[in-house]
Amino acid sequence: MMKLYRFLLFLLRDARAMMVLMVLTGLLAGLSSVGLLAVINKLINGAGTTSEGFALAFIGLAMLKVSSNYLSQLLLVTFAQKTILKLGMDLCWKVVRAPYRTLERRGPHEILATLTDDTNAMAWAVNGLPGLAINVAILAGCSLYLAWLSWQAFLGVVVLAVLGLLGYRQLYQRVLQSSLAVRESKGVLFEHFRSLTEGMKELMLHRGRRDTFVEQDIRQAAEALRRHNLITTTQYLTTDSWTQVLFYGLIGVILLLFPRLLSLSGESLTGYAFAMLYMIGPMWGLLGMVPTLSRGQVALEKIESLGLALDEGTREGGAERPVAQGSHCVEFSQAVFAYESKGDDERPFNLGPLDLSIRSGELVFIIGGNGSGKSTFVKLLTGLYLPHQGQVTLNGEAIVPATQDWYRQHFAAVFSDFYLFKKLLGLDPSLVASQADGWLKTLRINHKVTIQDGEYSTINLSQGQRKRLALVTAMLEDRPFYVFDEWAADQDPQYKDVFYGELLPELRARGKGVIVVTHDDRYFHVGDRVLKLDDGRVVEASSGSAFSAGFRAAPMLKPVARSSG
């Protein structure tokens, strides 16, 4: 219940003024309902059959009820739509500002499930708020009416209702647990859907793989979802039935027991029965909201567990700070990055401790075998990861969460698993106008692609061609440091020549710090240094020309304790 309260508070957090208005109009709707109820009860019991006052009161209250109901619904729907929009936007911002490692650990399927399913569940919960508020107002008003009719009888009703609600609470906890299980199974199913779309070629080519995947993996996950959905619905139905028992029990007690125990007038008795029957609608409405609210609550928990605390709107530090000008130096001092242990016997991979520095105007090659830590190093270097021990500094300033976003703005990168945006987002338009065509020509892609209205004319190209476009984008970013992770691996020799022979020297000549992960030892002579990684440590460092003379025969520098340019 505490969590539910926190969830409701979360939904209503940014709407103080709106909330006051909603409460007032809701209250008016509730009170006028009760007034109407009292007048009808009076009319039924014969009082004022001829009185004009009662007729006027009836008409006035009915009009007040309809109009306040309309107004409060309108206000609430406006609020709900605004909240849904804000929620979606907030969530996107939170995703791009969350720690990269948190997102990586959760996996794209979980992020997708959150962006689609969880926001949807939250949206439904927000959409239900108008009805919830009105129903609460009506129930509160009816309770007031009951207390006014007979406080002793009302006390009896409250005691019975509290006892019933304690039982309800137990049942609701179970509904919540099962809603969580439903969400978990959805996550698994989303993961399979992702494999289904991304592994389409592999599935189509191999009937056995396809059949096993669809009939076993997907079916199992879908069956689990069905089972958990069924359990949740059954538990919800039990909860619902319990409330019905409670409700009719209460009416029975009022009609059968109260007249014997308490001296209730005929009018109070009909008033009670009438009000209780009138309360059935709002009560069911309220209970109907329970599954929606619990799904919303679970969604909020999921979103928060993704490291995206939605109710804490702090921007990542340093985001507004401009990129430093002049020459730069990135320095690693005893920097260690460690992947979390999976809990099995396997030793988790550790990068470092690393001591090295990379300056403006330097071209550094990074080499090493599969799994030696090159890509991890690139993520640490570009500020996607923060070191767990030691530190990374830029011009002497330590990179911590407060400076991390600022630090990242000093890098342009083409990752080995790069993503190419069709639009040239956030780039300086004058730079695009003056340089883009030149880079397209340099990379011999100008016959295929042009830039129109700030976007590439097409990105439906071969993988190698798309990589060349990713490189063009990086060039147009004009950042102090450039990082290329296996850029040339799938390029034709002529593009390799352009990359190593023209582009990298040009970047260095412009005073950029350039870091290239590569296996192309043929070109090492164009670099200043070559660093070799093995099992997360720099085991060799040499000048580029020494490497080009033959990697194995090259005179090794001593294992790097702290190498600088």
Ligand SMILES: Nc1ncnc2c1ncn2[C@@H]1O[C@H](COP(=O)(O)OP(=O)(O)OP(=O)(O)O)[C@@H](O)[C@H]1O
């Ligand atoms: N996302 C991850 N989660 C946990 N461990 C990881 C993750 N990515 C990499 N590792 C671990 O880090 C080690 C180094 O991986 P990394 O990708 O940095 O190597 P690499 O040198 O780039 O390899 P390759 O040449 O094959 O691309 C791996 O052996 C693996 O154990």
